[in-house]
Amino acid sequence: TQLLEQSPQFLSIQEGENLTVYCNSSSVFSSLQWYRQEPGEGPVLLVTVVTGGEVKKLKRLTFQFGDARKDSSLHITAAQPGDTGLYLCAGYYTGRRALTFGSGTRLQVQP
Amino acid sequence: DTGVSQDPRHKITKRGQNVTFRCDPISEHNRLYWYRQTLGQGPEFLTYFQNEAQLEKSRLLSDRFSAERPKGSFSTLEIQRTEQGDSAMYLCASSPGTSGQETQYFGPGTRLLVL
Numbered sequence A: 001t002q003l004l005e006q007s008p009q010f011l012s013i014q015e016g017e018n019l020t021v022y023c024n025s026s027s028v029f030s031s032l033q034w035y036r037q038e039p040g041e042g043p044v045l046l047v048t049v050v051t052g053g054e055v056k057k058l059k060r061l062t063f064q065f066g067d068a069r070k071d072s073s074l075h076i077t078a079a080q081p082g083d084t085g086l087y088l089c090a091g092y093y094t095g096r097r098a099l100t101f102g103s104g105t106r107l108q109v110q111p
Numbered sequence B: 001d002t003g004v005s006q007d008p009r010h011k012i013t014k015r016g017q018n019v020t021f022r023c024d025p026i027s028e029h030n031r032l033y034w035y036r037q038t039l040g041q042g043p044e045f046l047t048y049f050q051n052e053a054q055l056e057k058s059r060l061l062s063d064r065f066s067a068e069r070p071k072g073s074f075s076t077l078e079i080q081r082t083e084q085g086d087s088a089m090y091l092c093a094s095s096p097g098t099s100g101q102e103t104q105y106f107g108p109g110t111r112l113l114v115l
Helices: none
Strands: A002-006 A009-016 A018-024 A028-038 A043-049 A057-059 A060-064 A070-076 A085-093 A107-110 B005-006 B010-013 B019-024 B032-036 B044-050 B054-056 B065-068 B074-079 B088-093 B111-113
Touching: A009 A018, A009 A060, A018 A043, A018 A085, A028 A060, A028 A070, A028 B088, A043 A057, A043 A060, A070 A085, A085 B005, B010 B019, B010 B074, B019 B088, B032 B074, B044 B065, B074 B088
Parallel strands: A009 A107, B010 B111
Antiparallel strands: A002 A018, A018 A070, A028 A043, A028 A085, A057 A060, A060 A070, A085 A107, B005 B019, B019 B074, B032 B044, B032 B088, B044 B054, B065 B074, B088 B111
């Protein structure tokens, strides 16, 4: 069974603080995607990472794919209330067509 | 391109009833996926189609669940004899279907509540 663990599960911080969310697996990913989901809505894609060691930036969000392609992190700088939501990592394992999702990190940014 | 759409957005039903959900993928997307998401969890894969062919089904997809994509465009997911444990958000996603592992674009989901 391929498990994808996310940590922390919950995070409540003040506006302006920095945070990091982690995504770990015991198996190698072919590629990994990060999504954000608002209550009552479907996940919205933030980024896809493919190459080990890859770093991608999206404004205040920095995504890193581990060298061994078994882990990833999402770092948010100077969080804002608009960043509030459920952050999901999802990976493709070799040969699979379906995404395996982590259980998510629920982020709340207080003004 | 209007994105993936799902209908209905919400469904409340009584235990034992049948329900059917519809998903319209992004135009020209050949691959269509169904996932289920329970409260506090990430989505779990149910099944996927390449055009009209259903190529993979999860063990989560019990014999009460059936999915179709008859013309390779929209898809339906039917749950027969619903149980309270079926209460969840049912998400549909699509992708172009031109390469192995692709970015999936999700619809807004159908939230099912079984009383």
